[in-house]
Amino acid sequence: MAGKIVLCRCEDMTLADLEHSVSRGYRDIEEVKRYTGFGTGPCQGKECLAVVALQLARITGQPAAAIPPFTSRPPLAPTPLKVLARDPGAHVFADEGGTARTTRTQGDEVDD
């Protein structure tokens, strides 16, 4: 261990990485996410978003309320693909006679 202050454990993003990002001009929370990779691991920011945002406010001297969160997208938690495989309306890949083709599962909400 080398004395790192880790802010995002999923992606090994440190306080020094955040400071470096800001020094390079990437100071918007979305830019910091893209530059450092924080918030893009298995926890999707559950452990790190608030911590990074509050540190970003401190480093850049902005009031906390001026810093928005990054965009929240589904899935909110790691989800096995099989969970979505039978969703009505979802496309399902079926392998018939060696040819993969797309079919639809039965579902009453499908209208197109």
Added chain:
Amino acid sequence: MARRLPGHDAVRGEAVEVRIADTSVRAYAEESIAAAALASGTRVLSRSLKYHRPRTFFCFEGHCSGCLVRIGGVPNLRACQAPCAGGTEVKGQNAFPSAEIDLLGAVDFLFSRGMDHHTLMTGSSMLNKLANKVVRQLSGLGKLPDHAATELPEVHRIDVDVAVIGGGPAGLAAATTTATAGRTTVLVDDQLRPGGSLRTDPRTGRTEAEARWSAATSAGVLVLARSTAIGFFPEDDGGVLAVSAPDRLYRVYAKQWIWATGGYVVNLPFPDNDRPGVIAARAVGRLLVDHGILAGDRVCIVEVPGVVADVTALAAALTTAGAEVTRLPLADVVGTRGRSWTTAVDTRDGKVDCDLVAVAGTPAPASEGPRQQGCRVVLDAVAGGFRVVVDDHGRTTAPNVWACGDVTGYLGPAAAAADGARIGANVVREGAP
């Protein structure tokens, strides 16, 4: 060293055996694999993505990435959300040859001042090609499952008056209130057993969690345990909440929505704060009051002022259970020591020997679900992060969407329960049935 305390056998369930990293371990049916692993001395479970720093348990509530393991040939499962069924085969991942002795850990020392992957090995095109070959071998999380899924989860549709997301003190109270008033109510909770922070606080504990869960069920609430809200899709039929459970997918449609997702435990920024043996204070509380496991004999609590009452209660309970407890303000901590497990905390004045560091930060509101439903949030240091903005009645800025408990700013279990009951009553009074 973590150990099981006597007098908790009834809540542990029957004795079972699980295999963790090729070693047979005594466990109990009601324990999570993470709790059993910790109690049996397992320390490192995997390695981190970039520097290959050792990784293990931190939050014990299924939200961090610390305890990802391979269970029964399936990668990237959280050990803290997996029950100990007999014969379960658990393996670490992301390390060579093993999580405990990972040769790739050298990366951490080679890049002790950090690694900027934007400029790493980009100077020479030949070096860049070589570096990319190596990186492709090293990166990624886990390996593919042993077998393809044979049975696909079923899809169920649920139509209710009220959907409550989160089964902690606030959610259970809100759902019980709406169901008692005759509103059809579903409650979604992602943990092995509902109860949320009630199961982590010595002032409430397992008994109160079970009582409130059972009150909700008796009132007619459809309680879905081990069920995770994975996304809100507004474009679908007035809005659908997708909920993932081990054997099915629920499509939930509701007239009124109540977010009671609480707050996530967070780590605090101090050097080597990710060393194994540094775990969330709330996890230490959960192990003690919900599992009857004392996580360490000499516990050093690193804390911030916002949670002083919670830390005081936890420290007292740990002391009663036989641990030696030291409390340190975050500002005094300058580092941690140890190899595969923490042995001391360095402070401004010296060092404190310990076998566990419990980190007590203000929980961060779990507001990313409400954000998907269009609720405004605001970053607020006192609230612990991005709290959902609500009016005096608990209404968010999105129509028919309400929020209560810690997701609106940290309250703690007792106040969150009271808030949940209040907002549940408001939904009954003001929400269109």
